[in-house]
Amino acid sequence: MPRNSRRAVLAGLALCLAATAVACSNDTGKKSAAGPVEIDYWGWTDIQPVVDKFNATHTDIKVKFVKQADLPGTATALRNTVAAGSAIPCLAQNFGDVPALLSEGLLTDVTDYVKPAESKFNATALSGAKVQGKYYGIPLGTGPTFMMINRAAYDKYGVPVPKTWDDVIAAGKALKPHGVQVMNLAGEDPSTLVNLIVQAGGSWYSVQNDAWKVDFLSPESVAAANILQQLVDNGLVANQTYQDRPALIAYFDQGKMVSLPTSTWQLTNYELHFKKTIGDWEPIDLPQFAGATKFATPAHGNALLVPKGCPHPKEASEVGIWMNTTKDGIDATFDKTTGAYAWPGAMPDPSPWIDAAVPRKLFGSHRSEAEAVINKASASGVDNWLVGPNYTGVFKELQDQWAQAVTKKITFHQLLENMQKFTVDDLKAKGINVAN
Incomplete structure (x- = not known):
């Protein structure tokens, strides 16, 4: 990499090393001309009820939840898949801080899709998905301490x-x-x-x-x-x-x-x-x-990841935003065993779900x-x-x-x-x- 280019990368938070700079560029892929866009979601926490609710209320995008063994297994599988450049999911449960994962070339820029929705999130949650003003995942926020x-x-x-x-x-x-x-x-x-x-x-x-x-x-x-x-x-x-x-x-x-x-x-x-x-x-x-x-x-939060090579970052962002900022999305996380919901850490007003927590x-x-x-x-x-x-x-x-x-x-x-x-x-x- 030329020195001037490298310095430009450093000015942008130095997140892409010489070996990974190419991998940090965005690659949006192409949308299928027929039928709904299909989005794979990788995670070790079972979110099938949330996926079912999204699919029942949307016709243009369909989400498939692909259950992973655990956090380390998800991290290894995603790194291998991104390196191979094929069969890459469009959403992945978070297993690290966004800047560090970006430096590995694992994430794609979704600023154009998340920025217009900033008002749907609480202000603190935004920083966990952002690097130098750009978004590389969907803000999740964190639980109250x-x-x-x-x-x-x-x-x-x-x-x-x-x-x-x-x-x-x-x-x-x-x-x-x-x-x-x-x-x-x-x-x-x-x-x-x-x-x-x-x-x-x-x-x-x-x-x-x-x-x-x-x-x-x-x-x-x-x-x-x-x-x-x-x-x-x-x-x-x-x-x-x-x-x-x-x-x-x-x-x-x-x-x-x-x-x-x-x-x-x-x-x-x-x-x-x-x-x-x-x-x-x-x-x-x-x-x-x-x-x-x-x-x-x-309140150091993190993000729902949009992996590098996701062919549909726009639709992936729409799914992630819906899951984390809508009443339907949060309500779908209800656990009958515990009587609680997943904490809505990205929501400006989590009060409707506090009593159940x-x-x-x-x-x-x-x-x-x-x-x-x-x-x-x-x-x-x-x-x-x-x-x-x-x-x-x-x-x-x-x-x-x-x-x-x-x-x-x-x-x-x-x-x-x-x-x-x-x-x-x-x-x-x-x-x-x-x-x-």
């Missing part, structure tokens, strides 16, 4: 309900003598660190002119690291793994860990499996940074508080989190660093320093312009 606490345990030990992260630390210190942990930080999951930084309005990546700027030591990152360091240094948190979900749920149900940052999609699982503490929990606002001037919750028994006498908490969390979402072109590898390294930090082998500040060096070195090794 709040906290649920074992109120019975808090009351038993006379601990005030936390409103700030400093309050969480203070609660942990008050609970520790009773053998109770205030939170859980799984050794394989650095999402708490990321969510704290997003909540504070920070990001590790930004773009300066035609180069990437990397800043793991931003004030927001340092503030998040300081909170986590105090929780770990004082022995206030558990390290129960998420990999054994039944064991994790059983641990949460013992009353030995009493504060859970959560979202609507997790509530039904707790309702079904909590036995000892069912009814003891209370939904509360997500704790804030001390001194914050605006209430905020992390709240289990009947989990919160006991505090159930009536859930609607206000969830509405506030949904309305207060922030997302200026920018993912760089090497984030897939960076996240794997972050997992390793996180595991060391939560077990006191390194400090969280050392984690940030190590990630700063790793990320900059990795970008440079890939031939990507870096401002650092």
Whole structure:
């Protein structure tokens, strides 16, 4: 690739490396002259009822749901199919951040079809599908983030309900003598660190002119690291793994860990499996940074993917927009077993579906508080989190660093320093312009 062309790519967020730049160009394919346009949708979560509802209400487009084994299987199959250039689906369930997937040459530009529909989405949801002002998928948004606490345990030990992260630390210190942990930080999951930084309005990546700027030591990152360091240094948190979900749920149900940052999609699982503490929990606002001037919750969303080589991106976009912004689309996700809907994270007003998202028994006498908490969390979402072109590898390294930090082998500040060096070195090794 000529140098000037490469610099132009960098100016557009440097997402297509020299080896993949051609694959990042759009290829719309051709529409069949006869009959409805057929759209294949790949995913591991069963959405057949939604597909059936769309097909029953549309004549010009028909969707075929192709069930995949799981997330890794979907990712591998799509990468192989796009590389082969044939039998490519037009929609795929998300398995990564849009900028990173775009850098692999896996996505197609659907700006012309999504942009006219922007008003149908909440503003925060849009950024998860967008790179440098262009859309490469259908915005999905994210679930509202709040906290649920074992109120019975808090009351038993006379601990005030936390409103700030400093309050969480203070609660942990008050609970520790009773053998109770205030939170859980799984050794394989650095999402708490990321969510704290997003909540504070920070990001590790930004773009300066035609180069990437990397800043793991931003004030927001340092503030998040300081909170986590105090929780770990004082022995206030558990390290129960998420990999054994039944064991994790059983641990949460013992009353030995009493504060859970959560979202609507997790509530039904707790309702079904909590036995000892069912009814003891209370939904509360997500704790804030001390001194914050605006209430905020992390809302880094993602997108329903439109793969590179999809022959009908216009129709694929129409399907995705309908699924995620219409009452019929959301209503079709109703699960008779749980009595809940898939959370409408892209909708400007999710309130019609909140009551169904709240289990009947989990919160006991505090159930009536859930609607206000969830509405506030949904309305207060922030997302200026920018993912760089090497984030897939960076996240794997972050997992390793996180595991060391939560077990006191390194400090969280050392984690940030190590990630700063790793990320900059990795970008440079890939031939990507870096401002650092």
